[in-house]
Amino acid sequence: MPRDDFSRDVIDRLAKRAGMRCSCPDCRMPTTGPDASEGITNTGVAAHIAAASPAGARYDEAMTSTERSEIKNGIWLCQTHAKLIDDDEHTYTVAVLEDWKAVAESIARLEARGFEVRRARPFRQLEKKIPKLIAEMREDIRKHELTREFIVLRNRRIGYNPGTTPFFTYFVEDHNEVMSAVKIMIHYGAIYDAGNGGDLHVEVVGDVAQRKLAVVIALEHEPREAAAELAENRQMMRRPTGAGAILKSGIFGKEAGAAAVIERFGSAAEGIGVSVYKLSECEAGDNHLTFPQFLKAANFYKRAPAIFYLNEPPHGFQPIQDFRRLPESPEEAFKSGLEWAIRQARERRELALELRADLGEPIHDFRLQASLKDDPEAVGAAIRKYLGVTQADQQGWRAKAFDNWRSAIEATDVLVFMVPRLPLVEMRGVAIADSKLPLILINSKDRTNGRTFTLLHEFSHLVVRASGISGLDFEAPEPASAVVEQFCNAVAGAALVPADWLLSEYLVRAKGQVKTWDEDELAALATRFGVSREVVLRRLLSLGRTTKAFYDSRRASFLAEYAALEDRTSTGGPPHHLTVLSQLGRGFTRLVFQGYYDRQLTLRDVANHLNMQVTAVPSIERAAFGMAG
The missing domain is CATH 1.10.10 (Arc Repressor Mutant, subunit A)
Incomplete structure (x- = not known):
């Protein structure tokens, strides 16, 4: 049966009635523009609401051929949403698409008459979260309809003088979580960024929707300095060449000498696209980055651009204990990649907490707990019971051991994220032991079986409530870290390779009193448990089935293999x-x-x-x- 396609006139009218934009309310992307040869490029699609042929989505056999090809049966979409509505006709029903079309054409009609249309969003959940603050904002707007700016201060001892501009003031001492509330309002669309380095603007909710306020957040250092610092920062943000002032704050650090300049700024200069000497001059305040270069700098250093407008660099980010004790581990503060990974994971956790609350899904507390004085074997057994992992389950996992352990852990309301493009020397794992939705980060560069051990090691950190970063050196020499790390290593080994199971294996029983192990034997046991050969050998050592001398002799070769794997260049990979x-x-x-x-x-x-x-x-x-x- 032939398709009942739209005529060229119908297609043209559909596109123009939607304002040449996708009609999906979550998209509204332009679908036409100039090409390189003074022509026009079009990425829009005149999609059928009810299919043009029987094999299509939402086909209505009661419609005539003429009705299927009329403008009433069409909707203008971008290519992505044109495909999406046909891939999932159960979600994107005729009624949904007709609603999209009506809204899109109404928006286009208003925009053609000079109105600016912004999509509203339900704020019921937002009002539940911060009712007191929103009620106060509503009352302020009602009394002073022409005031559009407010400032958040720590307490009433801090002063701020914006000149002749009227403003509202809200205090942390009145609203304990006002800073978090502002972030929530941003997520809900109650606050949106006006761009161009200017102030933020707010759409106040409920019966005063569409009214706008500008937001300035004052983070005081000393009460007497707050107003002056804030006023100066606001002026800096309006400077078109503000990058020089930003760099002069010393946020990148300082070092003297040509060799030091190259060492300090070499990788940063390459990432930003400037010479090391120009970057050094910008640091000293003797030169300026262009605005595009400034944005590249913010991206390279993994910082929000607004941070660079501060007069002084913020305090170092060292929120959790550093348990790394690999011989080559750096002892300086966290590098930007690791810091960024931790910040990003925490932001994702906040999103998950918010979504679970909005969806009405309860979050279980992380209940399993142990102390460093407990028996690691008993704690390992408790972990298996808590996760619901049996010997029969684990025997069937083999190459999928990591995925299945991860699923079992995530089922207990623990978030597990893989961190890409981070050197193993910087970290193998991170644990952040919050009572709800605790976090585990695993370095994706780690070998597959190594990831499994890291996962259980970090889970052990959660159990003993010890947030930190791990390098997972079995022989951690530093007493401060050895207590926690060695305990977590022992617990992870006991959970992955239970003593009774290992000792009952035929290979182990057949060895008798022999304390040496060949590669094939270790590999066979490693496959059985879904762990690395080193984990198996370490467990054999802890159970008295090998010697410390033999373990040490094999560990050097294990480390050489790990180094070779890290240096290997990856080719291909999944989509x-x-x-x-x-x-x-x-x-x-x-x-x-x-x-x-x-x-x-x-x-x-x-x-x-x-x-x-x-x-x-x-x-x-x-x-x-x-x-x-």
Whole structure:
């Protein structure tokens, strides 16, 4: 049967009636523009609401051929959403698409008459979270309708004089969590960034929607200095060549001498696209970066651009204990990549907490707890019981051991994230022991069986409530770290390779009193338990089935193998959406999509939270929920 396609006139009218934008309310992207040869490029699609042929989505056999090809049956979409609505006709029904179309055409009609239209968002959950602050804002707006600016100060001892500009003032001492409240308002769309380095603007909720305020957050150092610092920072933010003032703050650090300059600024200069000498001059305040170079600098140093407008660099970021004790581990403060990974993980945790609350899904407290005085064997057994892992389960996992241990851990409301592109020398794992949704980070560069041990090691950190960064050296020489690290190593080994199970294995029983082990024997046992050969050998040592001398002789070769694996260049790999799914975990990814289905998030929010292009979102959605295609 032939398709009932739209005529060229219908296609043209559909596009123009939607304002040449995608009609999906979460998208609204332009679909036309100039090409390189003074022509026009078009990425829009005149999609059928009810399918043009029987094999299509939402086909209605009661419609006539003429009705299927009329403008009433069409909707203008970008290519991504044109495909999406046909891939999932159960979600994108005729009623949904007709609603999209009506809203899109209404918006286009208003915009054509000079109105600016912003999409409203339900604020019921927001009002539940911060009712007192929003009530106070509403009352202030009602009394002073022309005032659009407010400032947040720590307490009433701090003064601020903006000149002739009227403003509202809110105090931390009145609203204990006002800083967090501002972040929540940003997430809900109650606050949006006006761009160009200017102030933030707020759409106040409820019966005063569409009214705008400017937000300035004052973080005081000393009460007498706060107003002056804030006023100066506001002036700096308005400077078109502010990068020089930013760099002069010393945020990048200082060092003298040509060799020191190259050593200090070499990689940064390359990443920003300037010479090391120019970057050094900018640091000293004798030169300026262009604004694009400044944005590259912010990206290279993994800092929000606003941080660089401070008069002084912020205090160093060292929020959790550093347990790293690999021989080559750096002893300076966290490097930017690791710091960024920890910050990003914490932001994802905050998002997960918020989405779970909005969706009405309870979060279980992390209940399992032990002390460093407990028997590691008993704690390992308790972990297996807590996670519900049996010997029969583990025997069937083999090459999928890490994935299955991770799923068992995530099922207890623990977030597990993989960290890409971070050297193993910087970290193998991170544990952040919060009571709700504690975090585990695993370096994706670690070998597969190594990841499994790291995962259980970091889980052991959660059990003893010891947040920290681990290098997982079995022979940690520093007493301060050895107590925690060696305990967590022992617990992880006991959980992964239970003593009774290992000692009952035929290979172990057949050895008798022989304390040496060949590669094939270790490899066979490692495969059986889904761990590395070193973990097996370490367990044999702890159970008296090998000697310390033999273990030490084999450990050197293990370390050489690990170094070779880290140096090996990766070729190929899975599709990008599967890599992202592996990094974020199926549970977190599904939660983000549930937020989208519940209309807590837009499609662009989903893409941002998953760090993907909007066009790739359907691929990761299918993978996360195990759908074919």
